[in-house]
Amino acid sequence: MLRFTLRQLEHALAIAELGSLAKAALHLGVAQPSLSASLQKLEAQLGLQLFIRHHAQGVTPSPQGLRFLNEARSLVAHGNDFQRDSTVAGMLVEGEITIGSFSTFAPVYAPKLIAGFQVLHPKARIKLEEGAQEQLLAGLRAGHYDLVLFYTLDLQDDLKVTELARVKPYVLLNANHALARKKQVSLHEMANEPLILLDILPSRTYFTRMLESAGITPKISFSSPSLELVRGLVGQGLGYSLLITRPHGDATYDGEQLAIRPLVEEVEDGVIAIAALKSLRPTRLISTFEEFCVNFFKRIHPKRP
Amino acid sequence: MLRFTLRQLEHALAIAELGSLAKAALHLGVAQPSLSASLQKLEAQLGLQLFIRHHAQGVTPSPQGLRFLNEARSLVAHGNDFQRDSTVAGMLVEGEITIGSFSTFAPVYAPKLIAGFQVLHPKARIKLEEGAQEQLLAGLRAGHYDLVLFYTLDLQDDLKVTELARVKPYVLLNANHALARKKQVSLHEMANEPLILLDILPSRTYFTRMLESAGITPKISFSSPSLELVRGLVGQGLGYSLLITRPHGDATYDGEQLAIRPLVEEVEDGVIAIAALKSLRPTRLISTFEEFCVNFFKRIHPKRP
């Protein structure tokens, strides 16, 4: 256990610097007897006499004291650096944060998001990790992520969730599919087609729930957690898919053409949201990033009147 | 001004290490609520939330907290090093001390003294500086020397003076001098000879006082603060000298032969002493060196019964 206080060291250093308890007291804004006591205590705790007292003209460091004070100076400097870094960490938009992002839309939104933020706050470093919802929420609660971007489904009340945008699900078809000629497609028209399901939470729950409430039992031919694999399978004409996240472009990785059609039905929107732990007070950097996300999505998906 | 305590950092580190306030409290030997308070205060002072509380199962560091704790660990380690070095400095025979030595006998005694001490305490480093008495005492009071070796003359009561040896003054003659044939010489026999005075305090006072109390007014032909210069002048037959410090050998630097003869008169002894400031509590190293000096001179100048 440490037997001295940084405060005491600061006192001793000021005394050494000014060569006098009285002057040091003035400089530190404490009473002279307080310093006297502080110094005596420090000397007692260390078992070293640091200063030689010259009764009517100040003090001078003893040879031992001189060695001590040099080390003390370094320790106090270390402490000051530390304090500056720490207090500043909460106040400035600097430092590092870690964001968790739902894996399907990480590649769609995150690059622009991060790049845009970096322009405004070049001293911030942003780490991005992808994951399924479970991992994201667990990571958030475990202190691994400062914030997570995901699709809201079942809200948990230990999270502070901020809605960023609402997006409509769509039907993904092979461009040559018969229904691709229509402007919009009904779920019922697709009911007997084989469904290629994006099998990742919460997307799967979202789509199965949507089909259920439309009274449809889908024929699932394939399922995969990978958005690009689903698109590839659709591109090969193996079925249709229901999706929310909408990558730019309508070609698969292997060059097939896709068709994207809105649904006829009024279905529940997909809600893109950013979440933080309610119990974790955010730093300036975190709050700033959160606000930036809100504004970013406002620009991309402006609210209809 | 530093707004946190090393104690607080130790607490936070223990909490992080054990993942629980309760366990950390046990480990640190304090009550759990004390830790809770300590942590909350630290968080408030830094404006950072360090831990995420999981109500019934401990705490985990927040992402910000993790960065903080790493730096805190380094600071506390620094503090521990510092404390070890400091407390150890007072307890062990290690480290560095600075000795001031009266210039005429520094070359005679100091080498053996230091070499002998180094054998017993190889981790001690001893710095030696020479000077006249004024400088030595001023240096001692200013905290420049831990100890000084000198000839006692007028005792000052702010010093703790330990007598090391008593030595008799002697007459130094050219080997060819008429009186050099005698076994011992009287001051009165020399009264009309030219005196080459070692002009350094306190030696000068000592010798002039000695001659005064014998009722002799010396004919001072030369004076010099350098012992070897005085010996050289005597070697050239320019006069006699009175000395206390007795270098080994009776040749001058330029090869002349000298004769050393005791005095007939009973005169005041020269007292070799070691002194420290009364007001400065010695470290182990200082005390040990002081004792070593006492024993060293006991061997060299054993007390006559």
Add this chain to the structure above:
DNA sequence: TGATAAGATAGTTTAAACCTATGTTGCGAT
């Protein structure tokens, strides 16, 4: 020799640190 300057000491007050007892909350077991 007295005035002055600088630390030390004494006594008191305020603030910090700590303790015990109790409250709150989430989890797991019956």
Add this chain to the structure above:
DNA sequence: ATCGCAACATAGGTTTAAACTATCTTATCA
């Protein structure tokens, strides 16, 4: 489902440390 357990927070009180005011001691200088 509920009860008990585990773990952190809160409340209230006590001890210890830090600070202040006033006074004493001592060395220096005019």
